[in-house]
Amino acid sequence: MQLVTADDVRAAAARVEGRVVRTPLTAGPDGGPPFLVKPESLQPTGAFKLRGATNAVALLDPSQRAAGVVTHSSGNHGLALAHAAREQGVACTVVVPEGAPAVKVDRVRACGARVVTVSPERRSSTARELADKEGLALVPPFDDRRVIAGQGTVGLEILEQSPEVTTIVVPVGGGGLASGVATAAMTVRPRPVRVVGVEPELAADAAESLRVGRRVAWGPELTHRTLADGVRVCLSDLTFAHLMARLSEVVTVTEDEIARAVAALAYGSRLVAEPSGALAVAAVMAGRVPTEPGRPASTVAVLSGGNVDPDIFARLVSPR
Numbered sequence: 001m002q003l004v005t006a007d008d009v010r011a012a013a014a015r016v017e018g019r020v021v022r023t024p025l026t027a028g029p030d031g032g033p034p035f036l037v038k039p040e041s042l043q044p045t046g047a048f049k050l051r052g053a054t055n056a057v058a059l060l061d062p063s064q065r066a067a068g069v070v071t072h073s074s075g076n077h078g079l080a081l082a083h084a085a086r087e088q089g090v091a092c093t094v095v096v097p098e099g100a101p102a103v104k105v106d107r108v109r110a111c112g113a114r115v116v117t118v119s120p121e122r123r124s125s126t127a128r129e130l131a132d133k134e135g136l137a138l139v140p141p142f143d144d145r146r147v148i149a150g151q152g153t154v155g156l157e158i159l160e161q162s163p164e165v166t167t168i169v170v171p172v173g174g175g176g177l178a179s180g181v182a183t184a185a186m187t188v189r190p191r192p193v194r195v196v197g198v199e200p201e202l203a204a205d206a207a208e209s210l211r212v213g214r215r216v217a218w219g220p221e222l223t224h225r226t227l228a229d230g231v232r233v234c235l236s237d238l239t240f241a242h243l244m245a246r247l248s249e250v251v252t253v254t255e256d257e258i259a260r261a262v263a264a265l266a267y268g269s270r271l272v273a274e275p276s277g278a279l280a281v282a283a284v285m286a287g288r289v290p291t292e293p294g295r296p297a298s299t300v301a302v303l304s305g306g307n308v309d310p311d312i313f314a315r316l317v318s319p320r
Helices: 006-016 049-058 062-067 076-087 102-110 120-134 145-151 153-161 176-187 205-212 237-246 255-268 276-285 310-317
Strands: 036-039 069-072 092-097 114-118 167-171 194-200 249-253 299-303
Touching: 006 049, 006 145, 006 153, 006 176, 036 153, 049 076, 049 145, 049 153, 069 076, 069 120, 076 092, 076 102, 092 102, 092 120, 102 114, 114 120, 145 153, 145 176, 145 237, 153 167, 153 176, 153 299, 167 176, 167 276, 176 194, 176 237, 194 205, 194 276, 205 237, 205 249, 249 255, 249 276, 255 276, 255 310, 276 299
Parallel strands: 036 299, 069 092, 092 114, 167 194, 167 299, 194 249
Antiparallel strands: none
């Protein structure tokens, strides 16, 4: 299986320049361990997914541009593809599962995309059917080299912004972000930077997969127990291959640790994070990933998204 290369990530960085925000590095929550946060929640669509979607749309050929694109997504990738397609003059269809967060689905529609709602188990097959029937270009949320390369630009920016960095911490759902960041970190510098993935204990298929050396899928009856709805998906063969080759390790966090990280980011860093987006910060705050005293720039946690349901956010940040 052909893995994404550092050249692929560099090329993606050139394509997305000016179309995505070069997010800053900011201090972690007050009173916690020393580390920096890269808030991808500051992207126009509220999550890192805009990078991969923008790169994928930029690589469409003329016939694909004329036909349009389709994807399946619970929200962040669908919103990112809808935004990227609109910005580049391409029609977009997003297949969403029943029960997807309304705040995300409403924003997908606001970008002009057609929304098709199906049962969770049918979203992938429905997207493929629409691609075949209508001649649309399929842009999966993570199982795509173009998307992985685009997500890898997060890692490139961190390497440029923090020359001292030795550890980058990223959430893991489908594995596209972790695959891209690990590619940048392992192949750009002479001395590789350690990349640690983070999953909820209740949706830890990647941790199990890397432990046993083969891809293991967890069913919805397991993954839907976590409040981190953005990482309820499992790895693909493509992302598993990247993580096996390039990720340093995967650690897990509890639901309480996720909730505390959301609140800490709100109060201590003035940043809004959805539960999935707060996973990396939760792992650092809980001590799952060691930091270096006096050297906050050596550890960077990626806050992957901030598209949280207002009611859930209010509950998580309310004093306990």
